[in-house]
Amino acid sequence: MKFDHDGYEVWPFDQEPSVAAITTRQVLELHLPVLVVSHYSDDHSWAFVCGTTDDYREDGRVVCMADILKSDPSLRHIADLPPGWSAERSDRDSEWHRYPDAAAEHALGADSP
Numbered sequence: 792m793k794f795d796h797d798g799y800e801v802w803p804f805d806q807e808p809s810v811a812a813i814t815t816r817q818v819l820e821l822h823l824p825v826l827v828v829s830h831y832s833d834d835h836s837w838a839f840v841c842g843t844t845d846d847y848r849e850d851g852r853v854v855c856m857a858d859i860l861k862s863d864p865s866l867r868h869i870a871d872l873p874p875g876w877s878a879e880r881s882d883r884d885s886e887w888h889r890y891p892d893a894a895a896e897h898a899l900g901a902d903s904p
Contacts, residue, residue: 832875
């Protein structure tokens with residue numbers, strides 16, 4: 792953790808604690824670990840998901856940045872993730888693997904805009 796000159800903990804993300812972020816029902820209600828994080832380049836928003844669902848209409852939830860960090864303090868390790876990048880880990884205790892989103896799209900065979 793980093794502290795300012797007055798001894799207060801420094802907020803690690805580029806978005807304020809009260810800013811909305813995307814997560815899933817599984818993370819909030821079933822307490823599954825966040826295994827995939829995306830920091831979007833278009834609006835600098837964040838998504839913290841478990842990777843167990845593709846049905847975001849049904850399972851998507853909105854949470855403030857402070858609440859998601861409070862639920863999993865290990866997310867501090869990816870707070871410096873640049874916009875346009877994502878990070879994944881295999882379980883709550885694993886290291887994060889970071890990658891640019893364009894590379895992930897290319898690897899999946901998706902066309903870039």
